[in-house]
Amino acid sequence: MLIVFFIMVVGVGVGIGVRSIPPFRHVGKWISGVIYFLLFLLGREVGTNDQLLSSLSTLGIQALLITSGALVGSIFCAWGIYKFLFQKDER
Amino acid sequence: MKGSLIIVGFFVLGVLSGIGDVFPPDFFSMHASQYVLYVLMFLVGLSIGYDKELIHSLRQTNWKILLVPIGTIIGTLLGTAVIGVFMPQWSITESMAVGSGFGYYSLSSIFITKYKGAALGTIALMSNIMREIFALLATPLLVRWFGRLAPISAAGATSMDTSLPIITQYSGRTYVVIAISHGIIVDLTVPFLVTFFCSF
Numbered sequence: 287m288l289i290v291f292f293i294m295v296v297g298v299g300v301g302i303g304v305r306s307i308p309p310f311r312h313v314g315k316w317i318s319g320v321i322y323f324l325l326f327l328l329g330r331e332v333g334t335n336d337q338l339l340s341s342l343s344t345l346g347i348q349a350l351l352i353t354s355g356a357l358v359g360s361i362f363c364a365w366g367i368y369k370f371l372f373q374k375d376e377r
Numbered sequence: 378m379k380g381s382l383i384i385v386g387f388f389v390l391g392v393l394s395g396i397g398d399v400f401p402p403d404f405f406s407m408h409a410s411q412y413v414l415y416v417l418m419f420l421v422g423l424s425i426g427y428d429k430e431l432i433h434s435l436r437q438t439n440w441k442i443l444l445v446p447i448g449t450i451i452g453t454l455l456g457t458a459v460i461g462v463f464m465p466q467w468s469i470t471e472s473m474a475v476g477s478g479f480g481y482y483s484l485s486s487i488f489i490t491k492y493k494g495a496a497l498g499t500i501a502l503m504s505n506i507m508r509e510i511f512a513l514l515a516t517p518l519l520v521r522w523f524g525r526l527a528p529i530s531a532a533g534a535t536s537m538d539t540s541l542p543i544i545t546q547y548s549g550r551t552y553v554v555i556a557i558s559h560g561i562i563v564d565l566t567v568p569f570l571v572t573f574f575c576s577f
Contacts (some may be wrong), residue, residue, distance in 0.1 A: 293415050297422020305427055313424045317542050320417045322383065324539075325513065326391035327413070332506075333395020345496065348467070349475070349504035351460050356476040356504075357511060357531055359456025363448035364530035365523040371441050372526060 385514055414539070421542050421553075428550055442555050446562040449530040450570075453479060471497060474574035478505040479533030480512065480540075481567045488568065492575035508533055512540045520547045529556045534567060536560040 304310045332339070394400060453476045461472030471493060478485025482505030490498025512519075512532035519527040525548040532540035537560020544556045 289415070294418045294422035294425075297419040297424075298426035299422075300419075301423040301426020301428075303426075304423075305429065310423070310427050313420055313427060314546065317417065317420050317424065317546065320413060320420060321513075321542050321546075322387045324413055324417065325387040326394075329388040329391020329393075330395040330400070331391075333392040334398075335395075339396070345499050346503055348464065349500045349507060351464065352457055352472050352475045352500065353504045353507040353511070355456035355458075355460030355472070356453040356479075356508060356533075357456070359452035359454070359459075360449045360530040360533070361452070361519065361523050361527045362456075363452030364445065364526040367441075367444050367448045368524035368526040371444065373524065 388510070388514070417542055418538070421545055424545065425550060425553060442558055443562075445526055445529060445555055446559045446566075448526075449479070449533060449559065449563055450566060452530065453477070453533070454570075467497065467500075468577070470574045470577040474571055475501045475504050477567060477570035477574055478508075479535075479563045479567055480505050480508040481534040481564060482506050482509070485567055485571050488571045489575060492572070505533075509535045509539060512536075513543055516540070516543045516547045525549065525552055526555070529559050532556075532560070534560055534564040537564065 301310070301313075454473055457472045457476030458469050461467060461469035464472060474489055474493065475485070475497065478489075478501055482502050485505055486498045486502035489501040509532070512528055512535060515531065516528040519531060528540070528544050528548060529536045529552065532544065535541075536544060536556040541553070541556055541560070545553055548556070
């Protein structure tokens with residue numbers, strides 16, 4: 287975990303250093319490209335793991351139920367906090 | 378919408394290539410993907426440093442940021458408790474223990490397998506992978522429908538690493554600090570809350 291932060295801090299430093307170089311405007315597109323690649327790898331990991339694939343039926347439904355509860359609850363809280371505390375500060 | 382579809386497309390493509398053994402098993406190991414994640418974090422850092430206005434807005438952070446992880450934790454625990462009421466196989470606290478993984482599937486599933494057995498451990502693994510996948514896939518829609526904090530809360534502990542790039546893209550770079558501090562705080566609570574809810 288520490289190494290990830292270190293790498294990001296190095297990235298911030300490099301980013302400050304290259305502000306005058308226009309091609310770095312497109313860094314958002316590079317990020318999208320890497321995200322797509324990582325998602326492909328994540329999918330491949332699921333696809334090659336027979337245990338993950340076969341147990342997705344029974345335990346998977348229970349997992350899906352718990353996940354939906356967790357997501358609905360946390361998204362609802364986030365929506366409330368955003369609406370009442372963050373939104374009015376924007377622009 | 379287009380963003381989410383492209384993301385789903387790449388994920389499905391990956392699953393299909395895995396099932397069909399399109400690539401040799403050692404084509405791209407998880408060890409190698411770790412380095413891709415490092416490249417990603419470097420690029421995210423680069424985009425933060427490159428943005429002049431961002432560093433200015435970071436100086437204006439305040440106590441409100443702390444409310445975001447608190448909201449995520451309370452919302453998740455309430456939501457999983459409600460689901461637990463309706464699940465005959467598992468108790469309310471067992472459901473909450475799974476929810477307490479907050480997307481941190483490697484750690485929480487190990488804990489839960491140890492305390493509650495492999496079945497609930499497997500559920501924890503899948504549930505928290507689902508949470509991460511959902512945050513990655515639905516972020517564009519979550520921002521549109523529920524505001525810029527929704528993907529951060531949905532991502533749980535992963536808002537500071539795997540989900541951070543996509544949150545940066547859709548919530549905006551001004552929310553990077555919130556996403557990172559949220560991830561750190563939620564991440565720290567995982568071992569405590571998981572073991573706490575397993576103790577019942």
